[in-house]
Amino acid sequence: MDGIHDMGGMHGFGKVEPEPNEPVFHAPWEGRTLALNRAMGYTGIWTIDQTRYGIEKLPPDVYLTSSYYRKWEIRLENLIVELGLAGADEIKAGHALRPGKPLKRKLTAADVPNTLSRGSFSRPAKSPARFKAGDRVRTKNIHPQTHTRLPRYAREKVGVVEAIRGCHVFPDTAALGKGDDPQWLYTVLFDGRELWGETSDPSLKVSIEAFEPYLEPA
Amino acid sequence: MAQDHDQHHDDHHEHGSELSEMQLRVRALETVLAEKGYIDPAALDVIIEAYETKVGPHNGARVVAKAWSDPAFRRALLEDGSKAVASLGLMNRVGDHLIAVENTPKLHNMIVCTLCSCYPWEVLGLPPVWYKSAPYRSRAVNDPRGVLADFGVTLPAGTDIRVWDSTAETRFIVLPMRPAGTEGWSEEKLASLVTRDCMIGTGLPKSAKEV
Numbered sequence: 171m172d173g174i175h176d177m178g179g180m181h182g183f184g185k186v187e188p189e190p191n192e193p194v195f196h197a198p199w200e201g202r203t204l205a206l207n208r209a210m211g212y213t214g215i216w217t218i219d220q221t222r223y224g225i226e227k228l229p230p231d232v233y234l235t236s237s238y239y240r241k242w243e244i245r246l247e248n249l250i251v252e253l254g255l256a257g258a259d260e261i262k263a264g265h266a267l268r269p270g271k272p273l274k275r276k277l278t279a280a281d282v283p284n285t286l287s288r289g290s291f292s293r294p295a296k297s298p299a300r301f302k303a304g305d306r307v308r309t310k311n312i313h314p315q316t317h318t319r320l321p322r323y324a325r326e327k328v329g330v331v332e333a334i335r336g337c338h339v340f341p342d343t344a345a346l347g348k349g350d351d352p353q354w355l356y357t358v359l360f361d362g363r364e365l366w367g368e369t370s371d372p373s374l375k376v377s378i379e380a381f382e383p384y385l386e387p388a
Numbered sequence: 389m390a391q392d393h394d395q396h397h398d399d400h401h402e403h404g405s406e407l408s409e410m411q412l413r414v415r416a417l418e419t420v421l422a423e424k425g426y427i428d429p430a431a432l433d434v435i436i437e438a439y440e441t442k443v444g445p446h447n448g449a450r451v452v453a454k455a456w457s458d459p460a461f462r463r464a465l466l467e468d469g470s471k472a473v474a475s476l477g478l479m480n481r482v483g484d485h486l487i488a489v490e491n492t493p494k495l496h497n498m499i500v501c502t503l504c505s506c507y508p509w510e511v512l513g514l515p516p517v518w519y520k521s522a523p524y525r526s527r528a529v530n531d532p533r534g535v536l537a538d539f540g541v542t543l544p545a546g547t548d549i550r551v552w553d554s555t556a557e558t559r560f561i562v563l564p565m566r567p568a569g570t571e572g573w574s575e576e577k578l579a580s581l582v583t584r585d586c587m588i589g590t591g592l593p594k595s596a597k598e599v
Binding site for chain 1: 411414415427444484485502504510513520527531548549551555585
């Protein structure tokens, strides 16, 4: 979706402000929120792309004025209600008013060390890769209302395939809970001037990780 | 206006309002999910402890120091980041799709996620607030030298810049250049030069004189 989250190339947000000696969490609830998200993700009830889409669907004013973990907390509440795992009335009450649904699995303290690393998003390919390293490609001019990982600034641009990264879960499909729909993934490299015009830094190159459905031969 | 950043400052300044509101809200949600039988609060404690104490840029620093000291490991790292990092045994398991990108005198690499906050958690820990902020995500792809200036970094003339937008499940770590004057240093001493920011590409390693 063409949402506020798609920030590459936007103007007006000001300087980057690094925080010296930044703590891992700025308040205990931030850590709790991260851990709740991880523990619920472990149950297998949603994909990582569904959670990203959940953040993107927040109203733009909420997105821009909420801290990172506040967005995570709102997203978590929304997903839980959307999927019928708990009611808004229960969240408001702060207690379960009805029994839970059976879920595939539950994260225990003993399992945590084995869940800290990411799983694999590689999937067997249904067909050979359409492009190879060195191929010139043009990104498509797409504007789906739902989740996509093709940023606006890199649509309808000509670049070069730098590497094939394997066949991966396709976020645009997985975000809708419609399965893995595996697609080939490429690193596609663009010249700064192709993206930003003649005033671009001439020594700049930018790459995106592009799924095959985003690309056509150029 | 660094929105995420300002928000955190608000948290501190107005400690009453949002902070306590969020604490109560998260506590309520956790209680519901635990009573429903979906989560075990003891597991949450272990997750938080791991991110506060075990997972962090010290792991990435070990990887970089090893690559600086061991040419075979450097080659293996650039060939297959996940496999090479797993061979160091720093963590239980390394996720797939970790890619190391190497700085040279002619090329400086920088990592961003313009769409959300994708970041190589296993080797760098959780991302800092600025990495997830609108200023960084908006400007890294079209004004990376301006971003570097915000960090007080100026690249030597003649250095090209390459920005990697993490738009899929591939994750990137920058392999910075080994600082001069560190010949014969142990891996441990070399690791003390490796900052988090130099593995994102918004900084350079410390110089030999700084440690």
